[in-house]
Amino acid sequence: MRDDWFIRGEIPMTKSEVRAVSLSKLELAQGCVLWDVGAGTGSVSVEAAMIYPGIRIYAFEQKPEAVSLIRANCEKAGTDCVRIVEGTAPDTFAYADRVPSHAFIGGSSGRMRGILDKLLELNPKMRIVLNVIALESLAEILEIIRGRGIEAEIVSLQVSRSEKAGRLHLMKGQNPVYIISFGGGV
Amino acid sequence: MRDDWFIRGEIPMTKSEVRAVSLSKLELAQGCVLWDVGAGTGSVSVEAAMIYPGIRIYAFEQKPEAVSLIRANCEKAGTDCVRIVEGTAPDTFAYADRVPSHAFIGGSSGRMRGILDKLLELNPKMRIVLNVIALESLAEILEIIRGRGIEAEIVSLQVSRSEKAGRLHLMKGQNPVYIISFGGGV
Amino acid sequence: MRDDWFIRGEIPMTKSEVRAVSLSKLELAQGCVLWDVGAGTGSVSVEAAMIYPGIRIYAFEQKPEAVSLIRANCEKAGTDCVRIVEGTAPDTFAYADRVPSHAFIGGSSGRMRGILDKLLELNPKMRIVLNVIALESLAEILEIIRGRGIEAEIVSLQVSRSEKAGRLHLMKGQNPVYIISFGGGV
């Protein structure tokens, strides 16, 4: 889905290409339960719902402005498979009535360790995909996966997109994103 | 889908992340007809078939070895929505009994202009996504889209993937790929 | 040299990392004559002058505002080895009294073919390094070097630089630049 499809406001959004790769790494399938932690505008939840109409999705988000955007984007998409859980993860994990088979973590607001601990307690074999921009967050995840003996795939994605200047196409560099994936029934 | 899911042989394959972004740019939907031109191992056809089980796909490929791989990968996936058209595109386009709504061009073997001309003759409003590695091919496409007055989105994707060396993660640069998209009912 | 060393105004400037690689590709040496075509702020001329104080440099630039910046930056650097030639290249090439051994082309304002033709007429064995951002300019250069049978090295440089956000380092993607090099007494 295109970035400009989504109602966005001021909330940062996972960009189209990063979202596509992240969804691919999630390896979703019919019947799965996806937790979208730090859901932001809900773009990952909504695109997952569009591709896999039968799955159950929980979107965890603490910012009221973002919660409104998730709601608006779900409505625009005409999907009813996203449950929005407002508040600060991982405390709010208790409000979801289905154990996750998959999780996407787009933002952790400094609570990465608590979020990962809780997810893996709920389902040690679940598949988890994370997006990371800050080098310090990457460092923290490396420490966590080493501590747990997790074998993860780490992909760095550097996207440039064309902009027209008269008849010319100029390539504009996007910010690089780390996509970390592990777990799942492989 | 992971690259190592596919039966590959010596045929070059669109890599997982590039495939995910290309499929996202295609904007497929139930009911569409996808032509996969220069299908190679069939990885794009098969992944499209897995995500959208109801669509009709035609995989055009001239190398006999690749044709066998497409067949093997479709069989492994258990999909029957891919029709394989053996021979050299665009001549073989006549053998497909459904007009395309979407096309993915992963390889053109020097016949890019003929392929695009024929596709746009068959359906001037179709959506087309191309993957290009050679700078000369990129230049040719720029010339074609300028000549036709097509507004295209051009994205360059630079992926690095981790490799383990003892306890360390070393990032290995993949080759950059240009993904060009245009058309469709936007 | 750091980008913030230079007096810049509104004129686009070759960024530090791209400048370093371009200067390295130029393979300058004491005694050489460098033509800096489309010199902009003069950052390449000035840095070359600082590293090789004995060389002779001609900075060709058509925008009066940029000419003032080149002058200001040379003055700040305390170098007197840069001659500024105001006006539109390649017409202004006649005003330089030394044949070039090296040329850097940072901007051609649509006159790339004329500039390259003239340079190679003046010195068929000279070393030339070009920076290109627009894909159409890259395509034009590919056509020129193919037409002349030139073997060029093409490098694409994608730089990301850290920005601090509190205690975090976020990587910000710069725009990718093509650096094309050929010729010279190798």
Next chain:
Amino acid sequence: MRDDWFIRGEIPMTKSEVRAVSLSKLELAQGCVLWDVGAGTGSVSVEAAMIYPGIRIYAFEQKPEAVSLIRANCEKAGTDCVRIVEGTAPDTFAYADRVPSHAFIGGSSGRMRGILDKLLELNPKMRIVLNVIALESLAEILEIIRGRGIEAEIVSLQVSRSEKAGRLHLMKGQNPVYIISFGGGV
């Protein structure tokens, strides 16, 4: 300098573009004393010596095979401003008779903290540039600079280089490198 200028053997070498940017970040000047820690083939030492013939360089390297290469490359370059210190840094730092004003760390073999501690003890205001490939090494450096309250610039460099395939230029992705710089009399 081109990578193929250097005598290399099996020792990994800082690539041309990364070397150019690293040397630029070092901000060397006549009269400085550069320590090249984990000098490998000596490519950074030799290129620094070629650009700044008057500076004093100490190349620290523990692998006997690499030490021979440094010697061979200095000889090929005809420079006598590089002192080679064989053995394991930072223990071997005692054998250099000049305090460093600049240091380049291309490899630390797991002793990054000890090397940085010792360098900053010898000269707290020196300029240091590091090349890092492993994400764990990057994480370690982030921790060290945070602990010391150092403001560093972090640049990620992703280079792709053309390879000819018939008349086509295919871009081949190099491995991304982090270049971290701090200190110096700015």
